[in-house]
Amino acid sequence: xxxxxxxxxxxxxxxxxxxxxxxxxxxxxxxxxxxxxxxxxxxxxxxxxxxxxxxxxxxxxxxxxxxxxxxxxxxxxxxxxxxxxxxxxxxxxxxxxxxxxxxxxxxxxxxxxxxxxxxxxxxxxxxxxxxxxxxxxxxxxxxxxxxxxxxxxxxxxxxxxxxxxxxxxxxxxxxxxxxxxxxxxxxxxxxxxxxxxxxxxxxxxxxxxxxxxxxxxxxxxxxxxxxxxxxxxxxxxxxxxxxxxxxxxxxxxxxxxxxxxxxxxxxxxxxxxxxxxxxxxxxxxxxxxxxxxxxxxxxxxxxxxxxxxxxxxxxxxxxxxxxxxxxxxxxxxxxxxxxxxxxxxxxxxxxxxxxxxxxxxxxxxxx
Ligand SMILES: [Zn+2]
Numbered sequence: 001x002x003x004x005x006x007x008x009x010x011x012x013x014x015x016x017x018x019x020x021x022x023x024x025x026x027x028x029x030x031x032x033x034x035x036x037x038x039x040x041x042x043x044x045x046x047x048x049x050x051x052x053x054x055x056x057x058x059x060x061x062x063x064x065x066x067x068x069x070x071x072x073x074x075x076x077x078x079x080x081x082x083x084x085x086x087x088x089x090x091x092x093x094x095x096x097x098x099x100x101x102x103x104x105x106x107x108x109x110x111x112x113x114x115x116x117x118x119x120x121x122x123x124x125x126x127x128x129x130x131x132x133x134x135x136x137x138x139x140x141x142x143x144x145x146x147x148x149x150x151x152x153x154x155x156x157x158x159x160x161x162x163x164x165x166x167x168x169x170x171x172x173x174x175x176x177x178x179x180x181x182x183x184x185x186x187x188x189x190x191x192x193x194x195x196x197x198x199x200x201x202x203x204x205x206x207x208x209x210x211x212x213x214x215x216x217x218x219x220x221x222x223x224x225x226x227x228x229x230x231x232x233x234x235x236x237x238x239x240x241x242x243x244x245x246x247x248x249x250x251x252x253x254x255x256x257x258x259x260x261x262x263x264x265x266x267x268x269x270x271x272x273x274x275x276x277x278x279x280x281x282x283x284x285x286x287x288x289x290x291x292x293x294x295x296x297x298x299x300x301x302x303x304x305x306x307x308x309x310x311x312x313x314x315x316x317x318x319x320x321x322x323x324x325x326x327x328x329x330x331x332x333x334x335x336x337x338x339x340x341x342x343x344x345x346x347x348x349x350x351x352x353x354x355x356x357x358x359x360x361x362x363x364x365x366x367x
Contacts, residue, residue, distance in 0.1 A: 007031050007040040019206035020139070021046060021091075021251060028195040030251075043251075047191040048089065050198040051255035051284040055085045058257045061287040062280050064177050066261070069294065080261050083277065087257040087284060089199040090146065091139035091207040093214030094168055094188070096247040101226040102128040103241075105234030125234055134188055135222060136168045137214040139207040139251065147258055148281040148291040159228040163221035172254075175282075175289035187285055191252055202255055202284070211249055219244045255284025272304050302348065306341035309334045 001014045004022070008029035015022045015033070021043050023030045030046040033039070059082050070076040106122040113120050143150045143164045153166035154174070172187040192198055223242040230240040259282070262275040278293040313334035320327035 004033065004040075007042060016206060019208060020210050021207045023194060023196070023204075025196065028197075030194055045250045046194040046253075047250055048194045048198045048253040049187065049191045049255060049285060051087065051089060051200045051202050053087065053255070053257060053282070053284045053287055054201070055087075057287060058085050058087070058259055058282060061177050061282060061289070062259045062261060065175075065280070065289050065292065068177075075266060078266055080263055082259055082261045084260045085257065086259075087202045087255060088146065089202045089204045089253040089255050089284075090149070091205060091251060091253050092136040092168075093139050093209065093211060093218070093249055094252045095135045095137065095215060095218040095249045096133070097135060097218060097222065098130060098132040098245045098247065099222045099226055100128065100130045100243045100245075101223075101230060101240060102126070103230035103233060103237060104239040105230070106236040106238065107234045122235070127233060129226075129229070131226075133222060134168045135165050135218040136171070136252075136254075137165045137209070137217050137221075139209045139214065140205060141208045146256065146281075147279045149256075152290060153225075155225065157229060157232060159225065159232075161225075163217075163224055165218055165221040171290065172283050172285075173288065175292075176286055177289070178286060187283065188252075190285055194251075194253065199253070199255065204253060207251055211251075215246060215249060219246075256290075257282040257284055257287075272307060302341050302345040306338050306345060309338035309341060313338055 002017055003012055004015050005012050006024035006027060006029055008031070009024060009027040011024060011026040013025050017033065017035055020032070021030050022033055023046070030043040032041045032043050034041075062082055062085075063077065063080070066080045067073045067076040070079070104124070104126040107125045109121050109123060138149055140146075150164045151161055152171050153161045153163065154171070155161065168188055169186060196204065222244065226242055227237075227240050231237045259280045260277050261280065262277055263273075264270065264275050265273055280292040281290045282288060283290055313331045316327045316331035316334060320329075320331055
């Protein structure tokens with residue numbers, strides 16, 4: 001930390017020089033500082049989306065979300081315990097851009113052609129599409145310091161996300177518990193020129209990434225996304241070209257809340273299920289659940305099933321050994337079910353691992 005005087009109001013304050021943009025705690029003016037020349041330049045493209053939430057409301061929203069997911073909403077309050085709630089105003093570079101993609105590939109015919117020549121069942125196809133985004137790039141060096149922030153983009157298309165950036169409008173408007181009111185501002189439009197007071201008590205994290213890197217990353221992310229979209233149009237994608245038009249870039253502090261909770265079943269499952277901490281991320285304007293881990297996921301249930309049926313198989317095996325070999329057949333049945341459940345649970349775990357550590361798209365890797 002070093003002391004500097006603010007170029008706008010002249011008040012002395014402590015600053016971390018590793019931050020790309022510095023903000024005066026007295027007048028909220030933002031500026032860039034060049035340590036070599038000592039030059040200070042006011043930075044005006046700095047905004048903040050006001051935080052309107054507090055711990056009590058975050059807890060209410062998380063409980064409401066859990067209640068809606070639970071098959072018996074009445075017992076949700078007893079079975080789910082909210083453990084920890086924390087909020088932060090995180091800096092993002094928001095890049096407005098339009099990306100145009102032209103692709104070319106081969107599509108398999110529905111009917112097999114009479115001609116048996118190799119490759120004759122494929123016909124060449126081409127097309128193009130254009131989309132505009134307000135793409136958000138986390139301005140922190142470690143995008144994993146906050147849970148869930150590294151993979152916020154959830155496209156409607158069946159595309160495996162391998163990038164940390166996301167389209168701000170669709171991402172920050174999802175997961176709402178309260179219905180939208182008429183004439184309300186969009187998430188992005190609720191931003192104000194940066195002032196500390198708009199964080200409403202949340203700690204404000206510093207911007208550590210420069211705008212050039214943010215632009216480069218946004219372009220790469222959208223092009224990867226568009227490459228993946230192009231592969232959905234045909235069976236063999238041969239070529240895809242992307243042209244990006246950057247319309248603007250702004251630094252925006254965005255309020256996010258992170259809550260952890262545990263699932264503690266009240267029925268017989270509590271003997272079989274070890275409570276694990278689960279995470280939920282909310283945006284701090286309307287409390288939308290942007291990302292959340294489910295209390296008891298399908299894999300857990302399959303795993304429990306495997307354990308229960310394995311126990312049953314053992315009991316019937318012992319009964320079969322003592323009394324009648326008929327029980328052996330029942331034991332065999334439970335043994336098979338248990339084995340299958342364990343196998344499915346294993347596959348689900350592998351699938352999840354693959355989805356969370358996705359590899360780079362093929363074309364990028366091999367070029
Ligand atoms: Zn100042």
